[in-house]
Amino acid sequence: xxxxxxxxxxxxxxxxxxxxxxxxxxxxxxxxxxxxxxxxxxxxxxxxxxxxxxxxxxxxxxxxxxxxxxxxxxxxxxxxxxxxxxxxxxxxxxxxxxxxxxx
Numbered sequence: 001x002x003x004x005x006x007x008x009x010x011x012x013x014x015x016x017x018x019x020x021x022x023x024x025x026x027x028x029x030x031x032x033x034x035x036x037x038x039x040x041x042x043x044x045x046x047x048x049x050x051x052x053x054x055x056x057x058x059x060x061x062x063x064x065x066x067x068x069x070x071x072x073x074x075x076x077x078x079x080x081x082x083x084x085x086x087x088x089x090x091x092x093x094x095x096x097x098x099x100x101x102x103x
Contacts, residue, residue, distance in 0.1 A: 048056075
C-alpha cells in the first residue's frame with residue numbers, strides 16, 4: 001500500500017526518425033558597414049564651482065531642517081494626544097469610582 005509505483009517507460013508507437021542534420025554555411029564578407037560620421041555627443045560635464053557647492057550645501061541643510069521639523073512636530077502631536085487621552089482616562093476613572101462609592 002505504501003510502496004511507490006514506478007511508471008514504466010512507454011514504447012514508441014511509430015518509427016522514430018533521427019533529427020535532420022543541418023549543414024553549416026559559409027559566410028561571405030560583403031560590403032562593410034559605413035563608419036559613423038561623427039562620434040555620439042558625450043554627456044555634458046557638470047562643473048562644480050564654489051558658488052554651486054555652497055548652494056548645494058545650503059539646499060541640503062534646508063531639506064534636513066524641514067524634514068526634522070516635520071518629524072519633531074509629528075512626535076509632539078502624538079505626545080500631546082497621548083497625554084490628553086491619559087487625562088481623560090483618569091477623569092473617567094475617578095467619576096466611575098465616585099459614582100460607585102455613592103451607592
